Amino acid sequence: MRRAVVTGMGAVTPLGTGVAALFAGLREGRSGLGRLEGIPIARGKALAGQVRDAAFTAPGRLTRMVVCAMDEALAQSGIDRREPAGLFVATVAADSRDLEDLYEQFREAIPSDEVLAAMRRYPNGFLADFIAAHYGLYGPRDVNTNACASGNVALARALTAIRLGQVERAIVCGCEQMKPTMYWGAERAGLVGHDLRPFHRDREGTVFGEGVGVLVLEEMDSALARGAAPLAELAGWGVACDEDPHVIVPQLDGRANARALSYALRDAGISADEVDYFNAHGTGTVNIDRIEVLAAKQLFGERASKVPISATKSLTGHMSGASPIVEAMACIMAIRDGFVHPTAKLDMVDPDLDLDFVPIRGRAHETRCALSNSMGGGGTNASVVLRRFERGRDPRPDPLSAEVVITGTSVLMPDGAGVETLVKRLSSDGGRTIDWLDIDEVLKPPSTLRYMNRCGQLVAAASAIAARRADLQAAGYDQDRVAVIMGTMFGGTTTWSDLLCRVFAQDPRHITPSMALEHGHHLGVTLAARAVGARGPNVTLTGGVVAGAQAVGFACDLLRLEVCDAVVVGGADILDEPLLRAAEIVRRAGGAAPPVLVEAAACVVLERRDRAHARGARVEACIAGHGSFAAPVGVLEADRQATSLTTALEQAARGLRGRLGVIGTGASDSLRALERRGASDVLSDRAVAFLELGAYLGETMASGAPLGVALAAQYVGRDAGFWKEGTVRTDGIVVTSMAVGGNAAAIGVVQP
Structure with a gap:
């Protein structure tokens, strides 16, 4: 090893x-x-x-x-x-203090240079992008x-x-x-x-x-x-x-x-x-x-x-x-x-x-x-x-290339639950404006979760639904070997910051324990582990919109290393008033109108193929490969961004054969163009069908790639009419995720 x-x-x-x-x-x-x-x-x-x-x-x-x-x-x-x-x-908390210190200006949606700069530094993923750009670092990049x-x-x-x-x-x-x-x-x-x-x-x-x-x-x-x-x-x-x-x-x-x-x-x-x-x-x-x-x-x-x-x-x-x-x-x-x-x-x-x-x-x-x-x-x-370092070889063998399969999926969107809801959204006209999701209609119980942070609720509900679909409880796995891995861009921390900053400005003595404790990026995996009874690794990745795709990749790694028998993995982000206010500040500053923000959650249950077959699980699809790569870029450096995606695509699509589909999750015109370019560069020798998921849904943040993986699991090898080229049956599907900071990830999905 x-x-x-x-x-x-x-x-x-x-x-x-x-x-x-x-x-x-x-x-x-x-x-x-x-x-x-x-x-x-x-x-x-x-x-x-x-x-x-x-x-x-x-x-x-x-x-x-x-x-x-x-x-x-x-x-x-x-x-x-x-x-x-x-x-x-x-x-x-990364560099979030700068925006919290400007809370009064932010609350009034004043588009000053100072506020705009602090807004850019607020997400945890910005810090990793800054480090990479400052030192010119190429390679996988994530935040937990x-x-x-x-x-x-x-x-x-x-x-x-x-x-x-x-x-x-x-x-x-x-x-x-x-x-x-x-x-x-x-x-x-x-x-x-x-x-x-x-x-x-x-x-x-x-x-x-x-x-x-x-x-x-x-x-x-x-x-x-x-x-x-x-x-x-x-x-x-x-x-x-x-x-x-x-x-x-x-x-x-x-x-x-x-x-x-x-x-x-x-x-x-x-x-x-x-x-x-x-x-x-x-x-x-x-x-x-x-x-x-x-x-x-x-x-x-x-x-x-x-x-x-x-x-x-x-x-x-x-x-x-x-x-x-x-x-x-x-x-x-x-x-x-x-x-x-x-x-x-x-x-x-x-x-x-x-x-x-x-x-x-x-x-x-x-x-x-x-x-x-x-x-x-x-x-x-x-x-x-x-x-202490001592020369010599680790006699243990290198990890084997285990096949990873999908045995359960879940999708939560404002329109409802299930992959069918997502497909319906793709077939509707002009469906980018999405209403708020009613979490109470999904949970049914445990009602105690209704008092927790909204993003945590989404993760718990999506995890529970995917685990039920996979019949994970009946699998007989040692719960110590069941993991929960999630990706999120904000994890509801915008709600937390807004609440605490508002109360702090009035009188910090009025802050209550629940305001402080029932929030945080990691709350989702906590509630999900509770919901599915998992006691293995519980990890939250927070490197931006690519975090959901990276979570799926890390879950595959854990299965390959035999750390776990099953992993409930996905992504979620919510839409709240502070994010809407941030979009309004960008609009007032005269910048390009940001994509419509959408809250959603999606999860899949991953298992090693041999373990899934041994327990008689219904296999929905297989993960053929995954890749994650990032280049040190500024917002407008399209060539370096394209390098990130092509590298991730090459890793994820390795071994895929036949007609392929590419589900791009980019919400902006520039990211969608880069996804098309990357698919053309890497998959030019194969017939490719394309779906611009972000064009239909808007900015789903870290839930975008897990939504794409859930969709791919249900429709790879089947006739599907949502492709840009019309009704197509694909032999494999690659889901891509990109961020303006130069980070990219891709997941390859094939028939079982």
Whole structure:
């Protein structure tokens, strides 16, 4: 099996700018926490781990921090930026603070240059596009938002891509900046304390921080061939979902977290006895610290008290998406220097938590293998294994090329549910204006979901319908091996931002826990996992309109690697008042009228063909291939955008034969033209029928590609009259997805 090594690191943290400053602070046990600045203080909770370097000023503050950390990591690694590299970004809120700080202007729909620039930076996907454009990076590019576990999920994405030969090198960036709505929402929900003291007898909450961590990963042979000096090996990953996951309360018995840890060790091919150091999630909240100790005891058994455990957050604060990457660096420091950093302020350990937390002072400790843990709201547990690099081959075989089949589909649109509803929309005249979807007509029950964020409701409903169609409950699969992977552009966070900004402007003390907790990009996979009983990986990709297609691709990868037996995968986005207001601002600014925005959700159930046949499942279609590629482009650089799509198309269409159909999901004239151009370039030797899905539906955001895949599953190999060329029977269908930032993805679908 292909191995991945770390060849570069970069950091901007409350301990200082650069990895040297980070490591010095960790070794000294010097806290980076200080008095909170720039945000009103709630109930005396005045500590924060803020980056105070004057070079990082608003607006665009987070991007400046990212550039600084990226410069350092790329310089250390010495990789050739002209060679393709995957870019995997982890963040909860990205650069959304800039628009929230301009909320009053945004609410009045004032089309100033400042507001327009902040609107462009608001989606999480913008940050990855910015990084790629700034450094001229070519290759797969995505963003994941899985609360505080996002960084380890990004490392898992990168390791998977390297193992499958999709990339030779990958850049992983975890980043976060503090913002008033995040701090106040968490404080009103009871998560924020006066100090951050993990595993302390008197701990009472976490303290937020901000920062950036960047790791450069390379396939081992490629790195050694160019003379790189590996810092460590990223050897394994594990992601698991809580049983019946809650939006914020983790599984209290520690079993789900222990599963993620054990999966990571199994993936690395090592036993728990070989772990020398454990870097804890260590948030300082009462429940999470207790859960981690329970998980460690379940994993290590009698040896649990002999494994040093330290909490990096005690020194940096809780940096959300950035923390797992910085904590991986703490593991590399332990491996490289033989030194484990302390857990700060731990002068009185909770007597119920009787492990070795390296209190107050760090110490020398030989470390060959380190385990780093993270837990995210919504039930995500993600862990990674890092170990000292040693030359040699991984004796395990490379992943086999398993056939992936579709056994269930679902479509939710304002007109109703089902693929037939979508087909009816395609045959109607001028059907781009779509009314609001009545979610109450779809759920029937559980009625409790009706009080959650609307996007989360859509994902839960679409997942449940697809799982029922696949008869997944009767499959007999171990629920630990059923995953939920979703793509979304906004995930309902526009509703969340608007609500919290409005209440914050009036009086932040009026923010309620439900306002803060029942939202978030990741809420959909939480509710979906609950609806279908999944306990395997639960991952949310948020890299823009292509996120739905990328989710399908990642699901195929998990099945190929035999991480799962079944995956419920799809995409969803909603239409809300803030998005309509943003469209109005663009119109007032004199720009081109944006496409009609549409809310929709679509899911498919994917299984390995052998498993589906063994259980007698009805196979609707097969996934023939998938591809994802991105070029560093500006909005008008059509040639580079076309390069992205042609590369993704070549990967997805490899092996397809006969007459093909192409379902393009682009909503704008320019993207549709590029999709036609890409299909012509790649598939010119084959008869092609074309469907411009976006021309009929409008901008469906991340749900577009899953809608196309569901449609393709039902109609590949059948006569269909919705093609531009008339009634056509196709032997294979390729679904394409493109974004103006240069990102593209494609999925190939064939008959069973």
